[in-house]
Amino acid sequence: MAKPVTPIENSDEEVDLRDRIVSAVIIGIIRSLTLLPYRVRVPVGGWVISRLVAPLIGYRGRIRDNMHFIFPDMPEDQVEQMARDVPDQIGRTLCELFSPKNLVETARxxxxxxxxxxxxxxxxxxxxxxxxxxxxxxxxxxxxxxxxxxxxxxxxxxxxxxxxxxxxxxxxxxxxxxxxxxxxxxxxxxxxxxxxxxxxxxxxxxxxxxxxxxxxxxxxxxxxxxxxxxxxxxxxxxxxxxxxxxxxxxxxxxxxxxxxxxxxxxxxxxxxxxxxxxxxxxxxxxxxxxxxxxxxxxx
Known part of the structure; x- marks a missing residue:
């Protein structure tokens, strides 16, 4: 009888290394965006999430699924527009959240x-x-x-x-x-x-x-x-x-x-x-x- 395969668990060192690498990449992207003037940074952040990130991580597919579920009669061109516009809003919001001084001034x-x-x-x-x-x-x-x-x-x-x-x-x-x-x-x-x-x-x-x-x-x-x-x-x-x-x-x-x-x-x-x-x-x-x-x- 074959022996059961024991799952290989990541060591604490591997988990910690992955955490540091991923965190460094994300923080690096955010810090790079903050080099831009705020009125440029926010729309650029929207463009990056909508055009580059969303297609890679499945956001557009999930938006389409929700549109088809809630609005089954929505024309397909409107569905596709939502699949672009929603990630743009996500990117803008993220840029604002990571620009707290500008966010407070906007709120004022x-x-x-x-x-x-x-x-x-x-x-x-x-x-x-x-x-x-x-x-x-x-x-x-x-x-x-x-x-x-x-x-x-x-x-x-x-x-x-x-x-x-x-x-x-x-x-x-x-x-x-x-x-x-x-x-x-x-x-x-x-x-x-x-x-x-x-x-x-x-x-x-x-x-x-x-x-x-x-x-x-x-x-x-x-x-x-x-x-x-x-x-x-x-x-x-x-x-x-x-x-x-x-x-x-x-x-x-x-x-x-x-x-x-x-x-x-x-x-x-x-x-x-x-x-x-x-x-x-x-x-x-x-x-x-x-x-x-x-x-x-x-x-």
Whole structure:
């Protein structure tokens, strides 16, 4: 009888070497782009991701799949346009996130619209917990920076990158926009809840597939969605507010939209209202949402 083959596992040294090499390459590309003036850097970053990176890593295929699934009657030329435009937005956003000083200045010049800003500022003045909910549309850190500039204490939840070296670089950049930042996980969630309970604001994104989430609707299809934002709002009497920073036609500036607070009902109803709010924004700004997400993975 043949002996079973023992899988060969990478040594810690090999993993560490790969981490350092990949991180160095990514950071090198980003640092190279920062040599360009900001108004050139952002569109160039969009072009690089759209024309060079997206075809190599499968982004265009995933966008096409999502377009065919959600909009089966969309003309093929529009599908192909989305396959180019969405990665361009991704590249622009990445350049902005890694240019924190420019991002903060852009936020300072960003106008605020929507009927929810008065309630948001009233919560700040009253020391009431505030949960700002957005999605991967436009540039969510513009909204975080803008509210910090208005005197809000805003904490953000982030997910660790796959490569430690790159993750450290990433956190060092987004920290310049504002702190505290909480790493997704048990410890980070505990720290975030403590910060919220103290009467501060937290910013959350809810548009990724969550296998343990509730089977709610997004674009008419089942999308498993975390209920945590609504549950926290109910538990700590926090204001739950949809908030977006939408890129404008010039490709560089933004409009911040603060919608009215979601009424407190049940976690499922409140979270569905958040999904509906985001869907409306995506429909109005199709290329600005991260259509590379496997949002409807269960289907």
């Amino acid at each position: 010049n960003t106008p605020i619209t929507g009927k929810g800003i008065a309630a948001v500022d009233a919560a700040r003045d009253a020391g009431r917990p505030l949960i700002l909910v957005s999605g991967h549309i436009g540039n969510y850190d513009i909204a975080r920076s803008k509210l910090i500039q208005r005197g809000h204490k805003v904490g953000g939840l982030y997910r660790s990158m796959n490569y430690k070296g790159f993750n450290d670089f990433y956190v060092s950049r987004i920290s310049q926009v504002g702190t505290p930042l909480f790493l997704r996980g048990r410890r980070g969630m505990g720290e975030m809840v403590k910060f919220l309970k103290a009467g501060n604001a937290i910013a959350l994104l809810i548009d990724q597939h969550m296998s343990a989430g509730a089977p709610l609707k997004f674009f008419g299809h089942t999308a498993y969605t975390a209920l945590s934002a609504a549950e926290l709002a109910l538990r700590y009497d926090a204001l739950l507010v949809p908030c977006y920073a939408i890129r404008q036609p010039d490709g560089m500036s933004f409009e911040m939209i603060v919608e009215p607070p979601i009424p407190h009902t049940t976690p499922e109803e409140m979270t569905q209202a958040l999904n509906d709010s985001l869907e409306a924004q995506v429909r109005a700004n199709m290329s600005q949402w991260l259509w590379v997400h496997r949002r409807w993975k269960a289907q």
